[in-house]
Amino acid sequence: MELGHVTLSDGRRVDTYVGGDPNGPAVLVQHGMPQCRLVATHLDDGAREAGVRLLALSRPGFGQSSWAEPSLASCGRDALDVATALGADTFAVLGISFGGPFAAATAAADPERVSALGICVGIGPWRILDADDPDLVAELDILALDDAGRTDEAVEAYRELMAGVFDDMLAKESDEELMVAFDAMVSPDGKRDVDWDAFPPQWRERFARDVREALTTYDGMAHDNIAAGRNWDIDLTTIHQPTFLWYGADDDLLPLKHGLWWEAQLPQAQLTVRPRTGHGGAYFIHSEDMSRTLTAAS
Template structure:
């Protein structure tokens, strides 16, 4: 595999598929060196590419980058929502691709997947990096009473995948509204409408069911994570408040946190240059 320049990276040329037990998994691949796995969030139309398009080419200058569509998202197979097990699927993908150890970089739900994987399979995770990730413990300071403002908008995009709802989705994900472009909304909308079976699968759980119960059982296991951990969070995140990263910081022994002001839920998009530099330097130096 040859090194890839940022200008050479596009969704089509980096598109790959791999078969694992039960699923066909789509991913984008670029670059050479130590493997860095990018894991997307749970929003309608989320894919490895739509969550990390400003980052794949930049990180591929120094690393072997895999941006994976998890089961039930993007071009990967769909899944019964109540049987969703992304950490096991991730390990199966790494096995199929011959990757022994990787740095995991997860946004929101992808951060949740990364945390569980690092706790359950410590020998497979060289570095752990999360952005806007939830913590399994109770929220002490964020408003209670159900879903956050951002998660309510996210659910509305699943229930009614209209252009207006996807525009609202990208607007609430970003602090800087100039980043919430029609192009970004259309990228998410087209990916969601292409696979209505994925929308139905997600709505089976509505953040409930077995996956949620298993996640809350992870609280006491976070102290077992041995990988060096970098927690990135937007100060203005209206989807997952930054208190969650403070909770993770208190529990994961070898961790540090960067809180970005004027930043929403998508640090990797709103502050792409700083995000790329932080991730690359952390993986190189730790």
Template structure:
């Protein structure tokens, strides 16, 4: 597993923001928005292609995840402020942006609020606005039911990610392996069984639960309520990648982004799933950040 260089700083309001770095330390900066429930350690999946391309992956933990302090009342549209503060702390004026899965909505918020600072934007198998019934309906039944219940009954998220659950998963994150691999396409199973990929994802579960799953509980709420991000105000080019066999986030979500973002360009790959796409096509995806710069 690639070594994770975990760092942190205190922003203007005193909160600690932690981040992980992978790839080329002095390379072209790419900020990475991690999925759900996860942490910036997830960017280790792209360490090798980033290194080969001379890219520096900077992957912060969102509030309540990993080493980052919680931020009660956080909204999706607030995240760009933290990202910009981290960039300022690192002395980086312009940077590329990549959002994967549940990090897609957060990357979208950055595309809206930080247009002058972004050199390129890529969304990989991004979660769509599941607060909209037509987008939620595209999810497979278990995920659709869980998200719908989380929206209607906020106490459910507290029960799912409360009590002993965070404590157990923080100490034995491998417990989620069986759940993660349920109903996955063969390409995903092959990708997860290779190298350290399963171990990397397990470690992000431990990070996500380390602070009592505060970030995960908030994400469930934010994903299922109006994001308040005006897509019609985002005009810069955005590349979107999605696997047609994705059993976690359906390709219909990527098509929603394509249809609502004037600068969107969608690439779909047949037979690829939620995990195989970034793992097997990471270099091709990251190369787009260089081409768009």
């Protein structure tokens, strides 16, 4: 594993991760939320077993990556520049959870260089699919500011909202205390989406480190929520690469309706629904299979 950063032509910094098999074909990962480049630590063992070189980046505002105006298309272009800097002329892209739209943006940015697209438990346009969710009322109000051209106010409102959600959790001294607080936040009914007890303890430690680095500030959360919450600035009809969708049958965070939406938009996509699998388990457990599938299709 190598942690570093790339400086883009406009001077912005993008934090990077390089791992897996250094001699294999490349897969670039677009992380979920609240995550960053360190999402790749959960996938690295599987990538190495599959003989795949694993690349990841932290999007604007996550970790030490520089701020940029919210945009899916811009993030897709950034991913191409990062891949070039890391020596990957062609590569497949994998979007995890909230990273799904950003992976699609990467595939749309250059269908020649991006050889295959994978979306694992990826979010669709939640503002449409989850419009009746009472827990999202505050976020819908924030996005209304962006709709009215008051993006700076929307960004600040998102920062404040995320501080109210995550400040107490990030203040926990130990990684295990942070994970207990995270479990309570995402599973208020006490039903864990991931059966952590079935996995090695270091998986919880990795996730805690991932969250702590991602939320150095709340800029990334503001960026991604606005970029994916407004009308998307990418054309999905330009995506003709082999495309694979992986979803968990027992995912309560991003249920199958999101996968079905992607399948409808990308008719060439192959949808796999994994039985007895929740949100985290879909990528924690199946990283080797996803790496092999994406590179075999390239």
